[in-house]
Amino acid sequence: MKKVLELARLMTGECVLDVGCGTGTLAIAAKRRLGPSGTVHGVDASPEMLARAQKKAKKAGVEISFRNGLAETLPFADGQFDVVLSSVMLHHLPQKARRQCAREIRRVLKPGGRVLAIDFAGMTDQKRTFLSHFHRPHGHVAMRDIVALLDEAGLNIVESGPVGIRDLQFVLAKSPGCN
Numbered sequence: 001m002k003k004v005l006e007l008a009r010l011m012t013g014e015c016v017l018d019v020g021c022g023t024g025t026l027a028i029a030a031k032r033r034l035g036p037s038g039t040v041h042g043v044d045a046s047p048e049m050l051a052r053a054q055k056k057a058k059k060a061g062v063e064i065s066f067r068n069g070l071a072e073t074l075p076f077a078d079g080q081f082d083v084v085l086s087s088v089m090l091h092h093l094p095q096k097a098r099r100q101c102a103r104e105i106r107r108v109l110k111p112g113g114r115v116l117a118i119d120f121a122g123m124t125d126q127k128r129t130f131l132s133h134f135h136r137p138h139g140h141v142a143m144r145d146i147v148a149l150l151d152e153a154g155l156n157i158v159e160s161g162p163v164g165i166r167d168l169q170f171v172l173a174k175s176p177g178c179n
Contacts, residue, residue, distance in 0.1 A: 001029040003163060004087065007170050008116040013037040014082035017108060019071050019101070020044055020089030024053025024064065030085065031062040041081075042066045043074060072100035076108045084108065084115045088168070090149075091119050091141050098141070102153035111177020115155060117146050118163055118170045143169045 004026065010016065012035045018027040021042030031040040042064055044050050050066045057064045069075040071086075071093060084105045090098055105115050119141050146169070147157055155173035163170050 001026065003165065004085075004116070004118060004170075005029060005033050007118075007163070007172060008083055008085060009114065009172070010034060010038075010083060015039045015080065016041070016083045016085065017074075017076065017081045018042040019074070019084060019086045019105065020092070021053060021066065022046075022049050022089075024056045024066065026085060026087050027053065027064050027066075028057055028060050028062055031057075031064055032060075040064045041076070043069045043071070043076075045070050072097045072104060074104040074108050078107055079110045079113075080108050082110055082113050084113070086115070086117045086119075088119055090117060090146065098149055099152065102149040102155075105150075106153040106155055106175060109155075109175040111175055113175045113177075114158070115150065115173050115175075116170060117150065117173075118168055119146065120167055120169075143171070146171045 010030060010033050014034055016030050021027050021044045024042055027040050027042040042053060047068055050068055053066050067075055093101060143160060147160055150171060150173040151157060155175060158172045158174050160171040
């Protein structure tokens with residue numbers, strides 16, 4: 001988790017959205033990193049996952065706003081977030097929904113805001129790990145496709161590469177504007 005938060009370049013006091021937050025592990029870690037002046041929102045399509053996330057956040061003693069919603073129609077205002085996180089979620093979406101998700105991420109980012117997308121993005125010419133075979137039925141997203149999605153949505157690619165954990169890859173991009 002520490003590595004992921006370092007890649008996102010989170011700063012104290014920022015407003016963060018975790019898209020596809022699942023059980024809230026990343027959202028909770030982000031809130032701890034941001035401190036009391038920072039805010040974290042999580043959105044997920046699964047009410048069951050959100051219920052678990054809320055229990056985990058309460059147990060951890062952190063305040064996070066969790067909402068039920070789809071990645072391709074984010075229930076938030078334009079320009080609301082400094083940072084959007086998407087961790088191991090894109091491979092679950094069909095290609096059309098991925099494109100819409102990328103446009104929605106761009107919409108909810110403040111000018112100069114950042115998005116960190118992490119997913120199983122092993123290349124076909126790379127040796128697949130044992131664990132990656134379990135994710136194959138859900139698909140994978142080639143790194144070049146994640147870069148293209150974010151670029152097509154109007155985001156500027158800052159950095160991309162391996163996370164250093166399993167076959168996870170990341171793309172860090174920035175919304176045009178100040179900062």
